[in-house]
Amino acid sequence: MKLTTREKSALFMEGVVTVILLLMLNLALLVLIVQTIESNPGLRDGIFIIKRSVVLGPHHYQLWSWENLFIGLMMIADAMVVWWRLIRRYRQMQLHHIIEELHYIANGHFDHRIPFRVSGDVQRVVDSVNALVDSVIHSMDEERAIEKSKDELITNVSHDIRTPLTSIIGYLGLIEDKQYHSQDDLLKYTHTAFLKSKQMKSLVDDLFEYTKVRQTDTPLSLTKIDLGAMLEQLAASFELEAQKKGMDIGASDDSADPLMMEADPEKLVRVFNNLVANALKYGDGGKHINLVAKRVSPGELEVRVTNDGPKIPKASLALIFERFYRVEESRSKETGGTGLGLAIAQSIVALHGGYIYVESDDALTSFVIHLPVQHDHPLTVPQRLKTGTPQ
Secondary structure, eight states: OOOOHHHHHHHHHHHHHHHHHHHHHHHHHHHHHHHHHHTOHHHHHHHHHHHHHOEETTTTEEOOOHHHHHHHHHHHHHHHHHHHHHHHHHHHHHHHHHHHHHHHHHTTOTTOOOOOOOSTHHHHHHHHHHHHHHHHHHHHHHHHHHHHHHHHHHHHHHHHHHHHHHHHHHHHHHHHTTOOSSHHHHHHHHHHHHHHHHHHHHHHHHHHHHHHHTSTTOOOOOEEEEHHHHHHHHHHHTHHHHHHTTOEEEEEEOOSSOOEEEEOHHHHHHHHHHHHHHHHHHOTTOOEEEEEEEEEETTEEEEEEEEOSOOOOHHHHTTTTSTTOOSSSOTTOTTOOOSOHHHHHHHHHHHTTOEEEEEEOSSOEEEEEEEESSTTSOOOOOHHHHTTOOO
16 A cells, blocks of 8 residues: 555654654653662662673673663664554554545445555455445346346336237227127127237236246245156147147157156146247247257256257347247247246246256257256256356
8 A cells, every 4th residue: 555645754753753752751761760779879789789790692791881771672662662653553544545445435436446455454354345345236236137127027018918908909999889890890809809818818827927936935846756757748748739830749768767856847847838839839840849858967857858940040049048038030920929938947947956058050959958856956057057158
């Protein structure tokens, strides 16, 4: 830490004043001791005897003058006192600088940190203050991100609800005003309003499910399940829909033993339902959907939901699990959907202590899920996924 010219002058004057005061104190003590010795012959003779008997060093130097000894001791004591006073004053100046830096940061300069280094425990205070400011700034950034996220959520929900609601009100208004020409028109209007109502209900249901699974304290109905058997049943339930799309769907696992794990079967089925539904909805031109499970380690299972449909653009890979995000350029494509399916899937997987990511190339698009066998032994998310590195 650099001192200002004024502080250096103050430190110098502190040393000068301390030396003057100590010299005056030493002189007063010396006068008192001399007067005491001169007025007491017995004490004077005793000191003389002690001087003759005390020798120093190999050459037997004698202490011929007690005054010199006293002055030497006083000089050592004075030097220690001066040093202590200067160090104390210097520490006070350090604290004053730290307080000024804190006031500067508190006035809104949150990108500023205490720049200097000091010695001893004071440096620990400086490091703690800088760490505290970093933590506060991080919390403020997170809070702003949450507020922005809430605003985006409200905007997206409002957009997706307003569109079908406008249609419902429009068609029901035509019916209310009897602006139809035949029974067929009436049925057409009511059918369209019904479809739009179902679309709104799907959005509300997905939004409710999303907010519920996003809460870390959401309870899970844990039970032992056979993951391989669950995937086979799931594939069978989508077989008819896949045939209508000209695709085939299958499930397999490479383990000779059942892939048993602790999970909430209802919520886990929701994950795979969303992934398979996406593969059917967006996998135009693809012919195959596969659900492949395997044991990665004694405590970890992996499931891959793959399809050979169109490749997901690289720019979308890191954003695909964001709520309301669509790879499509328009939010009004015929594929529909709320844009919450993958966000719900990611939250459910996280509740189970696992993680999910996507890989996509010209041959295959794969949603990869890693799940712990025991729910109370959650998996560690790889660093490449934490930093958002595309697969």
